[in-house]
Amino acid sequence: MPKLLIIHGAGMQMRGKSQIEVFGKMTLPEYDEHIRGYAKEHGFEVEIFLSNVEGEVINKLYAAFDAGDVSAAIINPAGYTTGYPALVAAIAQVKFPVIELHISNPARRGRDSEVARAARGVVTGFGVYGYSLAMRGLKEILAAG
Secondary structure (H helix, E strand, C coil): CCEEEEEEEECHHHCCCCCHHHHCCCCHHHHHHHHHHHHHHHCCEEEEEECCCHHHHHHHHHHHHHHCCCCEEEEEEECCCCCCHHHHHHHHHCCCCEEEEECCCHHHHCCCCCHHHCCCEEEECCCCHHHHHHHHHHHHHHHHC
């Protein structure tokens, strides 16, 4: 079973607690419950990681690459969407596909993602269901080799 790394970026623990008009009422533990369900449906083993420290996210990506036990990753960069060139470089350097995901559509708020430049693809604006869409895409990418 392929292993999928889910990375929650800076501020994700605030989901359901603030900016409800943008992100909705769902809390991060509720997101994780949905993510685990989607992973099961799509045949992925899943590891979920949250950090508010950029270096920890970078270290997690490199460790996953070095261990060779991760087939792909989905990152919701949240607060790391812009202004974090070392994170963008790490995403570009790992050899497994990384999909950037946003619960909302940052473009509607005038934000462009620097992470998107290094990611294999981007899913935005579909709420928590975006994780299922990203997993579906990753299944196709991994099957194609």
